[in-house]
Amino acid sequence: MNINLSIDVIEKDNQTELIVTGEIDAFTAPLLKEKLLPATAKESEKIIVNLQDVAYMDSTGLGVFISALKSTKEHGSTLTLVNLQERVHRLFKITSLDSIIAIDTTVRGGE
Template identity: 30%
Template structure:
């Protein structure tokens, strides 16, 4: 059986306000039975510390529900933040959605 994959695609600045909305959206997706959550950061220009905290919180919630959370399409500035905070070791990051789709389909 294929996993239920849901995509969250925030845009602009991922700060405290927007991050809490993204976190709520992920909570609803998990509550509705998604097995895999992909956060596509293609349209995100910058993430602050509260945005990063919300991503970590979302990861914990998805894992607690038995699911998996992945990230794709991060820009150079966001990648630098992830590397500085070692979040690139916490999250599995794909370069784009196609790479994610290939990985998920080959895992089944």
């Protein structure tokens, strides 16, 4: 099985940035969850997920972000998604998750 996902985690002060590259699907979502959820459990942590190099995400990926959002509510941390490509951003819009998950409005990748 070829897992087409890499995640760099940069921790500084009360901020954790995840730079995600590849595709988020049923095979790779567990890796994203494993890297993302511990950061959301830190009180007052600001989590930024950079999705600039994610061209594809399915509903499994959405599930990871919903879990992360619930965890931030429980622990008083915040979650922001940044640099979404249009295709990925559309998934959040179609499901109305863009109304509950903070998404930087800078959308990359054209129309």
